[in-house]
Amino acid sequence: MNGSATTAAVAAPDAGAAPDAGPAPAARRPGISFEDVTVAYRDQVVLNGFTLDVAAGEVVALLGPSGSGKTTALRTVAGFTAPVRGRVGIGGRDVTGLPPHRRGIGMVVQQYALFPHLRVEQNVAFGLKAHRTPRAQVPGRVAEALEMTGMAGYARRYPRELSGGQQQRVALARALAIRPEVLLLDEPLSALDAGLRAGMLAELARLHRELPEVSILYVTHDQIEALTLADRIAVLRDARLVDCGTPERLYRRPADAFTASFVGRANLLPVTAGQEPDRVVLGAATHRTGAVELRITAQDGFPAGSPALLCVRPHQLRPATEGGPNLLRGRVSDVQWLGSTHRVQVDLDAGPRVAAELSGLRVPPAAGEELALGFDPEDGVLLPAEGAS
Structure with missing residues (x-):
């Protein structure tokens, strides 16, 4: 048996x-x-x-x-x-x-x-x-x-x-x-x-x-x-x-x-809550391009200046052009073909590495190439910083 x-x-x-x-x-x-x-x-x-x-x-x-x-x-x-x-x-x-x-x-x-x-x-x-x-x-x-x-x-x-x-x-x-x-x-x-x-x-x-x-x-x-x-x-x-x-x-x-990273893939970006509830700041003067202000859907419970994590799912990131919302510039570190999509790893100028799942690419970006990504404000979710009560 x-x-x-x-x-x-x-x-x-x-x-x-x-x-x-x-x-x-x-x-x-x-x-x-x-x-x-x-x-x-x-x-x-x-x-x-x-x-x-x-x-x-x-x-x-x-x-x-x-x-x-x-x-x-x-x-x-x-x-x-x-x-x-x-x-x-x-x-x-x-x-x-x-x-x-x-x-x-x-x-x-x-x-x-x-x-x-x-x-x-x-x-x-x-x-x-x-x-x-x-x-x-x-x-x-x-x-x-x-x-x-x-x-x-x-x-x-x-x-x-x-x-x-x-x-x-x-x-x-x-x-x-x-x-x-x-x-x-x-x-x-x-x-x-x-x-x-x-x-x-x-x-x-x-x-x-x-x-x-x-x-x-x-x-x-x-x-x-x-x-x-x-x-x-x-x-x-x-x-x-x-x-x-x-x-x-x-x-x-x-x-x-924990839930964000365990239920599906997630990019978790360390940010600081902005003066307005629909603004966060990514990065600092020590990064390549300094701090970048990003727009999200207004969320309560995060006082201005408090640390937080911004959750953006890989499929919510897309190639962006100048003037688009929430522009994130960086350099491609790795590209994986997944059949219907390409999984692209990008080292951000103003933050950590993120993963983007991009579909419809006839010619994917190459490692080392500069790439700008963007996401819609409603796709950004603010979470407590790890270790915060």
Whole structure:
């Protein structure tokens, strides 16, 4: 067996923008709730004061670097890890003290956990039999789950006769066969190549539409997966939840430099807040061209003269001419062709190196060439300087 079958299908039950994300939308019944959950192994805290609500039918991605607490949060919902403080709820009921088989959860892990000696249909039926589904119902439930995941034509095959993507679909079918309230996905696509991963992302998005009441908690380190699939993204760092919101909000208006750099690529330019709330100053007299004043959308909370970071996404930078908004001059240090775009690294005269993703270039700039870039004022987002309270 390629892993532990107990983590692949757990039995059905008997018969936002603040750091703690706030409650799920009031109009939707509860799906998953964490209330001040803390998990520790010996003296090391691996999840610290975690509070998050996931509504029924909502997909929330847990995103963060290795060791940030993502999988610990998932295992706490599943019942495989017990918190030292706080409560976990599913469907509005406190399940903190319940064993895994009474929580109404389906779980898919990256190792698939399929029995190699059982056919596909037998693997899918395993979870149903484990929690004593009436024998007469098993064939229909297996067929339903295989049809839902596009694997109906492979019921008689063995796992060794399937591709990695097909094995992952079988693992998903096994989790769905028990008709869970909650579906937990622990980096389920990390073992797949890029093409298979894109296909499975599309399948998961389709399943989300077809299962409107199932809450999905999705652990990933892949930003594209999170941005593509999730209704909201919860960003973790050092065992804490540091930001939570819709993918668009986190991308366009991140709360801090960590979220900005972890949810998509970001240029973070050290600036000084200007005398007006829609002005910032980049660079100083020590730079090649001295200080440069830039215009942004007016933002409160940054007193004149205070340090800050200006976030501009690489795709928001474009070649500029004299007289355009927010002119940034520099010298090209590197050019990479990415197929549809060129990724151009530019050492700014008035600041650090920035990356620009430029499309439609017939002749890209060469290393060493001078280049001017610009961005629209509404694309510049001011963030607290690193280390600022």
